[in-house]
Amino acid sequence: MKIKFIGGAGTVTGSKTVVESNGVRILIDCGQFQGIKSLRELNWLPLPVQPSTIDFVLLTHGHLDHCGWLPRLVDQGFKGKIYCTSPTKDITKLILLDSAKIQEEEAYKANKEHYSKHEIAEPLYDLKKAEAVFPLFRVIKPNEKIDLDAEISAVFTNAGHIVGACSIELNLENKTVVFSGDIGRDNDILMYPPTKPQKADYVFLESTYGNRLHPETDAKAELEIYINNTIQKGGTVIIPSFAVERAQTIMYLLWQLKTEDRIPNIPYIIDTPMGIKVLDIFENNRRWHKLPEHEYVAMCQMFTMNTDYQETIDTIYNPQPKVIIAASGMITGGRVLSYLERYIGLPETTVIIIGYQAEGTRGRKLLEGDKEIKIYGKQYEVKANILEIEGLSAHGDQKDLVNWLSELQNKPQKVFLVHGEKEAFEELSTKITEKYGFECVIPQMNQEFDI
Incomplete structure (x- = not known):
């Protein structure tokens, strides 16, 4: 099995992780990069993996940094299925249409007022390309096994982050691989607490607030x-x-x-x-x-x-x-x-x-x-x-992230820390190692691992 990090590694946005097993390619999330210019420019580059060779996209939730590159993926040849919960499908549709509309408007404004460095400013994608994503959605129910292949299955469980947000458990090659997605808080005002994984050979854990504790203030x-x-x-x-x-x-x-x-x-x-x-x-x-x-x-x-x-x-x-x-x-x-x-x-x-x-x-x-x-x-x-x-914040803090691992009944071989910044990765890695003795790995962009 090969894991390739093509987004959300070393940074908070642009979440994209490729899992390859026995000729099947699965993309976990397909997010847009946000923030500094060098990251935003990555949105214009082709993927290091041909979109036409990807069989499935598994979408943890509908925020732009997890779903916002789907129109480019489809436009560049992806024809597979996009699995997600019903609320995630609805939210992703709204997010993509809104994103396309904003990009069209900003490109128009930049061209009209001549403040773009490009001769002609273009949107990353337009409404037509956003709408081309929608027929590929396949809605799943949480906590139910989905067979992606004869030897690959997935289960989506509540992540407590936003409506419909899930963590994803992949079962393949006699291994259980868990992708946290964005983890919500154990005491959120509107959301239920995230479901903690019980078993995992490999964990891919978001680290947005890996070096911070939410204040106890009201x-x-x-x-x-x-x-x-x-x-x-x-x-x-x-x-x-x-x-x-x-x-x-x-x-x-x-x-x-x-x-x-x-x-x-x-x-x-x-x-x-x-x-x-x-x-x-x-x-x-x-x-x-x-x-x-x-x-x-x-x-x-x-x-x-x-x-x-x-x-x-x-x-x-x-x-x-x-x-x-x-x-x-x-x-x-x-x-x-x-x-x-x-x-x-x-x-x-x-x-x-x-x-x-x-x-x-x-x-x-x-x-x-x-x-x-x-x-x-x-x-x-x-x-x-x-x-x-x-x-x-809709994200769990360091304490919530560490606690999310607390019900694992086995010791994972590795915990990969993704979707964060340098200080967050390092501090969260130290806390997890101190508490559980798990080996933490901080992958870099485009790095590939055999597991």
Whole structure:
């Protein structure tokens, strides 16, 4: 069996791992690289493995860094099956259509305003290429064995990260190989705890927060303080948010605060068309999350939901203090950029960062104190108050990741650490080795292992 790391190795984004056994090629996730320019440029390169030779894609969940390269894969010759849960299929469709639309719009804008270094700016893929992915989806049920081949089977189990997210257990060549996907938290506000593996000969474990512990602070109380302080100054609160699950979590916390009369009666706006559509996925997949129906309905009634871009424009130029949830979570694109163009230079504005910010993203740069950020080719001075609520990440922290291995009934031969940055890999490796005595390996991009 050969394992080749063609994404998500040595970095947090672009997750792609090839498993080859007896002439069958399986791709675990097919993510887009995000963050620094050198990573984003990898999205334009051909895979080191011919897409036409890949038989199956197994998709852990629908975030862009795990599914966002599928249109390129299909366009370059992949004709196999894409296995995932029903919510993951629905979320991936939304993510890919949104990604294609944003790329088309940004290419058009770059060409119109001449700020691209390329003579003609082109999108990574367009809507037509995104839609070409959809016929290849095959929906599976969690905890049920799927036979991919006479000698290869897979089982998907709840990962607790977002609705539909799973870890994947592959059984082949008399070995059990487990891919964690992104692991959620044991005490998440909306998601159920991740299912821990019982057996694994090899483990591929995400390491996003491998060197961090989520604070014990009360995220809801922090949100209350930040909002009240901003509104008292007559300012606007902007919360860049991932459209899937984080936006819904923030909505839920804001609804609780409003119900408890802890935040003022001002407009609360969700301005992410995809995030609004994800609410329907929440509604239709109740067994994947903890949110009761009556609270879901009341929560939705509290928010103004912007779907049309003219509504965004009207909101931007409305001087009234307000709270806005807008995608994208790392401020790499989406409608949040339109808000920041107008509000980032106002000292009464508060921007609340609530999720992981990959290296090179605008979100990371703001957290690191950059005094200027570039939006659509123009530099904007940062005068807004930039705050972070760490307790709202959808990723498990170091303790959660180490604990995820706690029910293994055998000692894995190796634990490969993926989907993280250097410090996270190293510290998580030390913790796992100290606690369990497991051998940890930190693979590099395009490295191949025989197992």
